[in-house]
Amino acid sequence: MLSRMAPYMGVVPFGNQWTFYSVVMAIFMDRHDVTEATTAEHVAQLHQQDLKVQDQFGCRGMTYWFDQKRKTAFCLIEAPDKNAIFRMHNHAHGQVPHKIIEVDPGIVESFLGRIQDPEKAQDTALNIINEPAFRTIMVLKLKPGSLKPRASLTPLLGDYLDPIVDMLNKAGGDIVRQNEGSFLVSFKSVTKAVQVSLEIKSYLYQTSKGEVVHKIGLSAGVPVSQNGSIFEDTIRIAERMCQVVAGQTVITSEVKELYDSENTRGLQQINCIRCLTRPTETFLNAFLDYTELNWKNTAAKIDDLARSLGCSRSKLYRSVISLTGLSPIDFLKEYRLNEALKLLKKNAGDISEIADETGFGSVSYFSKCFKRQYGYSPSENFKIGSGII
Template sequence: MPIFMDRHDVSESVTAEIVAQLHQQDLKIQHKFGCRGLTYWFDESRKMAFCLIEAPSENSIKEMHKNAHGEVPHQVIEVDAGIVESFLGRIQDPEKAKNTDLNIINDPAFRTIMVIEFVRHSVKGNGAQVLNIADLMNEIKSGFEGSVVKQYRNQLLVSFKSVSKAVTCALEISAGTLGSGMDKNYGFDRLKIGITSGVPVTGKDSIFEDAIKLAERMLFATEADISISTEVKELYRSENFNQFVETDQVLVLTPDDELFLTRLVDFIEEKWQNADLRVEDFQQYLGVSKSQLYRKTIHLTGKSPSAFLMSYRLNMALKMLEEQKGNISEIAFGAGFNSPSYFSKCFRRKYGIMPSGYLGAYAE
């Protein structure tokens, strides 16, 4: 049976005790709707509650809540139990809350999210790099209480309860001081880190989707070693006597920066395969003048709008080559280039190898 997580935005008067009482009312009638409540999280400061429930459908959860106490969730998403446990540390009630009459759980589901990207332009890796990343994951867990949620080909997705530990971890990773026998970039050409924060259910289909997407976009778009959202900076300051780490390697995005970057990448993700895309199309979609577009894009990405689009297309073409989604010509046109020869020229300029050479080496 599938597992779901729901979100309840509660009023200022709601306490952890009240949420525990509502949860108990759910448990009393859950069998009538085929549901089984696994656990819940409550954030006193943000006034949010999240329930983890095994159920036949989203509607059965809503009906259970409606009949138990009338507090219907604002959103319900299907989740993977293993992913939930990696992000939040548990899928059952915490031990300290068990065997009590009311079972009060005042445990927020808010997390600091870190995405680490290992950028490598050479065509082959080696075993030492894999071992180094394994060492890094162990030290993130043991030294900073971070939980590695996923490991992609060139990325790690990590969840932290403490924003201070997340930021400190990022600084040490960037400095190359974690892991035995590692060089600064852990065997890769470049290492970049994006740090955001958020709650698991935000109106999207996937858990922590907003926070993860912003972190990944900061990684791709900015040139900084470490990119941090405004919320992460403010939370760090609140935990550290109003102080923040000010270094050249850290870029803090303002709320306006985050909004502009989100809309810019949303547009590119929708239109990047259109070979006729022009700067004027960016202006029209974003509702800014040409000078504003250039100023903000260069400030955030270090590139002009057209250069940023080119970088995105080449990045997507690289993935298409790795996944062997067609021959060189098909990938070139699929990535929004007018000709395979121009694509090959641009690809070689960025990655130092022709697409055919990369495709051949990657297929070995």
């Protein structure tokens, strides 16, 4: 949830008088794509120019990040609205942002480690910050190895969570969110993110003896992209890889390239990690975009999906099976069952209502599919009130 700050008090000229005003402030992050010639010192100078004029626009520059390699800068600013930030930058130096999003400062700190300027590294007039906001994002999900329904995962996972948290912390991972059986973690180092993924796999294999299974998705990116929330695109692909791609640990092509550039032993030599190619990532996103939009539509046909993705029916089958281990029809059925399970856990209706809501033609067919997938009937899960993840 976004955090609205205290009202900002200021004055503006009105005729021959000054008028007091009060506006509710919010925190924003903007993105600047800078030229190849731009240096960290140049960005620090631009930041100082912002600070000189910020009061005229009701803004307060909190800090910034600069990535010399990728030529991007991200400013964290308290302001009444996005337009005030745009006008402040334009007035100060003309370097206007390419994108502005509203953010929660607590979430920013969880991902990036700070919301204020770091201390000066040297005794200079400028506080030159050459620190990328680029992060490797991990989505880790744990679930029971058996299909037995249960009211809570906490008793089952309790013995494993603390060691996993300790591993993540030692690897420099900032835990942004931890729910029952689910972690969202931010890493500065792609190598450490990959290495701790392997450590978690080894630990669970040796200690849980199949009682707990896991999936990990690793992606990498910047906090402000095309969508509206922090690291949204990066989190989405990590979530999707973790959700549907066959394999315990799945990584994007960018994570692989970064890891290979930092290590003599490339990821191709590590059999337990699945590396997606860029075309496969594009297909995954297009496939799930269509599925999320149309999964309730019982009239939707496989040919409609193939047409939407711009491929033949046979190529669609090959691609989906390669990606998920399931045919398109079986994948859609499993997707609907997972959505039904979520509704059952929320007590969002009786079994017949949930069967209808999730696109199954009858309660009996729904119950049959559900039991085949999870090992118990919807009515058993319904009585417990919540089931497995």
